[in-house]
Amino acid sequence: MNSRVIAQLAGVSQATVSRVLNNRTNVSPQTRERVLQVIEALNYTPNVLARSLATRKTNTIGLVVANIKNPFFAEIVESITNIAASQGMNIILCSTSQDHRLQRQHVRMLIEHRVQGIIMTSVMLDDSYIRTLVPNGFPVVLVNRYLPGVPADSVVIDNYSGAYEATRHFIRLGHATVGYVRGVRNTSTNRDRERGYREALNQAGIPVRRGWIFDGHYSWQGGYNAGLRFLRLRHRPTAMLCADDLTAIGFIDALYDRGLRVPDAVAVIGFDDVQEASYRPIGLTTVRQPVTAMAEAAMRLLLDRIGGYCGDPRQIVLPAELVIRKSCGANPLWYLARGEETLVADAVPVN
Amino acid sequence: MNSRVIAQLAGVSQATVSRVLNNRTNVSPQTRERVLQVIEALNYTPNVLARSLATRKTNTIGLVVANIKNPFFAEIVESITNIAASQGMNIILCSTSQDHRLQRQHVRMLIEHRVQGIIMTSVMLDDSYIRTLVPNGFPVVLVNRYLPGVPADSVVIDNYSGAYEATRHFIRLGHATVGYVRGVRNTSTNRDRERGYREALNQAGIPVRRGWIFDGHYSWQGGYNAGLRFLRLRHRPTAMLCADDLTAIGFIDALYDRGLRVPDAVAVIGFDDVQEASYRPIGLTTVRQPVTAMAEAAMRLLLDRIGGYCGDPRQIVLPAELVIRKSCGANPLWYLARGEETLVADAVPVN
DNA sequence: ATGAAAGCGCTAACAT
DNA sequence: ATGTTAGCGCTTTCAT
Numbered sequence: 001m002n003s004r005v006i007a008q009l010a011g012v013s014q015a016t017v018s019r020v021l022n023n024r025t026n027v028s029p030q031t032r033e034r035v036l037q038v039i040e041a042l043n044y045t046p047n048v049l050a051r052s053l054a055t056r057k058t059n060t061i062g063l064v065v066a067n068i069k070n071p072f073f074a075e076i077v078e079s080i081t082n083i084a085a086s087q088g089m090n091i092i093l094c095s096t097s098q099d100h101r102l103q104r105q106h107v108r109m110l111i112e113h114r115v116q117g118i119i120m121t122s123v124m125l126d127d128s129y130i131r132t133l134v135p136n137g138f139p140v141v142l143v144n145r146y147l148p149g150v151p152a153d154s155v156v157i158d159n160y161s162g163a164y165e166a167t168r169h170f171i172r173l174g175h176a177t178v179g180y181v182r183g184v185r186n187t188s189t190n191r192d193r194e195r196g197y198r199e200a201l202n203q204a205g206i207p208v209r210r211g212w213i214f215d216g217h218y219s220w221q222g223g224y225n226a227g228l229r230f231l232r233l234r235h236r237p238t239a240m241l242c243a244d245d246l247t248a249i250g251f252i253d254a255l256y257d258r259g260l261r262v263p264d265a266v267a268v269i270g271f272d273d274v275q276e277a278s279y280r281p282i283g284l285t286t287v288r289q290p291v292t293a294m295a296e297a298a299m300r301l302l303l304d305r306i307g308g309y310c311g312d313p314r315q316i317v318l319p320a321e322l323v324i325r326k327s328c329g330a331n332p333l334w335y336l337a338r339g340e341e342t343l344v345a346d347a348v349p350v351n
Numbered sequence: 352m353n354s355r356v357i358a359q360l361a362g363v364s365q366a367t368v369s370r371v372l373n374n375r376t377n378v379s380p381q382t383r384e385r386v387l388q389v390i391e392a393l394n395y396t397p398n399v400l401a402r403s404l405a406t407r408k409t410n411t412i413g414l415v416v417a418n419i420k421n422p423f424f425a426e427i428v429e430s431i432t433n434i435a436a437s438q439g440m441n442i443i444l445c446s447t448s449q450d451h452r453l454q455r456q457h458v459r460m461l462i463e464h465r466v467q468g469i470i471m472t473s474v475m476l477d478d479s480y481i482r483t484l485v486p487n488g489f490p491v492v493l494v495n496r497y498l499p500g501v502p503a504d505s506v507v508i509d510n511y512s513g514a515y516e517a518t519r520h521f522i523r524l525g526h527a528t529v530g531y532v533r534g535v536r537n538t539s540t541n542r543d544r545e546r547g548y549r550e551a552l553n554q555a556g557i558p559v560r561r562g563w564i565f566d567g568h569y570s571w572q573g574g575y576n577a578g579l580r581f582l583r584l585r586h587r588p589t590a591m592l593c594a595d596d597l598t599a600i601g602f603i604d605a606l607y608d609r610g611l612r613v614p615d616a617v618a619v620i621g622f623d624d625v626q627e628a629s630y631r632p633i634g635l636t637t638v639r640q641p642v643t644a645m646a647e648a649a650m651r652l653l654l655d656r657i658g659g660y661c662g663d664p665r666q667i668v669l670p671a672e673l674v675i676r677k678s679c680g681a682n683p684l685w686y687l688a689r690g691e692e693t694l695v696a697d698a699v700p701v702n
Numbered sequence: 703a704t705g706a707a708a709g710c711g712c713t714a715a716c717a718t
Numbered sequence: 719a720t721g722t723t724a725g726c727g728c729t730t731t732c733a734t
Contacts, residue, residue, distance in 0.1 A: 703734100706734100708730085709729090710728085710730105713726085715722105715724085716721105716722085
């Protein structure tokens, strides 16, 4: 069913139906009423595809994430879909499973769908094909991970400082041996975090030991495997920084399965501050990413571009914040003794 | 840019370009090659909207979930988008935040986009407007929650039995006092689970006490609040069934904040078996929903409908499975003594 | 205030 | 094997 049959039944031209649908003013109240009644009676719904074809606007944006099951991405998706909905924008969601080919395919699909812009949360450092989109003026915003050398808008937190501070925190707590579990290696996030970790050790005059850096993949399983390898170490570090919270939890679980507890056996800090980190039995100290603020910033950048803004790329870097819980072994008294405020998280919500 | 300019530059008709694009056989290799080269050179991408308009097929399906941040839904989204991608289908995702109006609005939007079918994971019992879609022959599949009286395809687990068995398990472990934290009340899932809980107590001759049933909303916060109210009880039950895992974790966290530990203070069982339930420090006993199987079944039903199948609605009910961890206070020895296999979950993954 | 007509970029007969 | 033509269901001038 289409607007033409509505027109016929209402005894008007199809153009008039279109005017009613779009709330144009130049249509008499009686006519409008009549048209609306027919629409109602037939339960007619306009075809957005045809409209988009005619207007060359789809009001749709593409959202590409690595893995929706990672709660960090789930939170981003939630925030962005909410903002989009409130702006009358629709979202086409793609999950790439950290797969280059798949991601490229998805981007292609999005462009075929004539989305008005794309938000990508999961670019890898060698996804340089993105570079070809941007110079064409196609609106792209990178969130969470960025692409050095690619002139695209981006929103990230200061991962370097986040990791640096987390490692510093370990050192101040008295740890002279600190390890690291990596995330996906060819991502800006992992690169910056690993750099922050190394730099903090260097500046403290603590050598970085290769054997204390484990591979991971921003996943529970990656952290678990790292934990198993950690356990086989002759000399274990007393503290471990993990590339994200999921990794940290996997790491903790591996120790747990062998009867070791955190922070007694090892101190652990993660990255993201997903809700799981705050679950009390876990109590993960972590570097928070302000997801909502990131999503808002990303949507603002993207909508600016869609609105025609074509200035230089803007890079938004939000601050990282260390959220102290129990997994780092910090004791509130320790902070008190040093005259610092306790940074302890999770005030008890009252109803 | 459109296929017409490709045609011009390649010196062929636009119909031929279309043939190349659709891999039709009736086009000479040389022509095809020439066209492909122009396409490549101009980096041309066909317009799916126009194609859909012409073919009346969008290859797109709508997916409506309550809340992507709930890992159970995240897993459903992940599974369904993967299956869809493998079938060349695209997904438009909507998150309703348990809001009737919003959900209705989203469904309308999906129909405007001419999706070829809709998968809904979050219908509420009074979402009877769905009823109007189905008789029109529009493909709709309900997953997780169903709508009694609405003749739509659906995929659920046997929530009644799941809750019944979980409660039975408590009773067999010696608990004579068992409480329940609800999910969203006007959902089939909560209704069936609550019924299973009540029935198990009834059949054991244990009275159901109103004060031991708390409201929740399938959320951490709901569980946490229930936990706080639980703590104010004069006579507390010794075991609590929770409507989902998130609720259970919130409940556990509330107790934890007051210094009580699970299962020492109370035994707890959840529902879903999301990954969080298996995190070792939590170790939540729970009723598993086989998410992947549910997603596959749902997609199969939907694709059948899209393919033209128009038989009677099919209701698929998958079995629920109790996954034993430590939060219910079960001890492997206990099972051993009774000559039962231990059902304990989470075999240690080795790399 | 309303209608007629020309597109939007594609597919799908129908011709040749 | 290729071209011509008529839509798909809208929006948008341009008339009236």
